[in-house]
Amino acid sequence: MTGPTLALHLRLDGVTDKDGFLxxxxxxxxxxxxxxxxxxxxxxCVTDLSWWAEGREPSGCLLDIQGWPAFRDADxxxxxxxxxxxxxxxAYWATQGRPLVVRYDDGP
Structure with missing residues (x-):
């Protein structure tokens, strides 16, 4: 069963390395x-969303990332x-008909 569109927010303030990002x-x-x-x-985790909402995978997902430039500059x-x-x-989710859109505050 497919659920609603999922909007997630990743805040990278203070993140300076791989471990902090993860x-x-x-x-x-x-x-x-x-x-x-x-x-x-x-x-x-980002290609199998069955863990989200007890197995109801969303119909689409927006991942909004803030603080990307500082993280990118640090590592x-x-x-x-x-x-x-x-x-x-x-790319994977586009083939599944349930788009994932990653929005960076200043490009990848």
Whole structure:
């Protein structure tokens, strides 16, 4: 069963590295307890939303990211990997007919 459109907000204020980014994703995006706080786990969580709302995957998702420029400047390598994972998730969800839109406050 498909649920409503999901709007999520990721606030990166004070995030300066990979670990901080992954921790903030867990908190702000309300990832499940099994989230492993690594790049593979991030990819899993953003391409399988069955953990959200007890198995009712949303019909679409907007991920609004604030504070991206400071994170990108502090850890360009981690930001590039995160942006790639999110872009892959957008492409995946586009093929599923339930779009994921990632909106950065200053581009990836």
């Amino acid at each position: 921790d903030r994703c867990a908190r702000d995006l309300r990832f499940p307890h099994w989230y492993g706080r690594n790049w593979d786990a991030l990819a899993d 360009p390598d981690a930001a590039a990997i995160a942006a790639d994972i999110l872009a892959d998730a957008e």
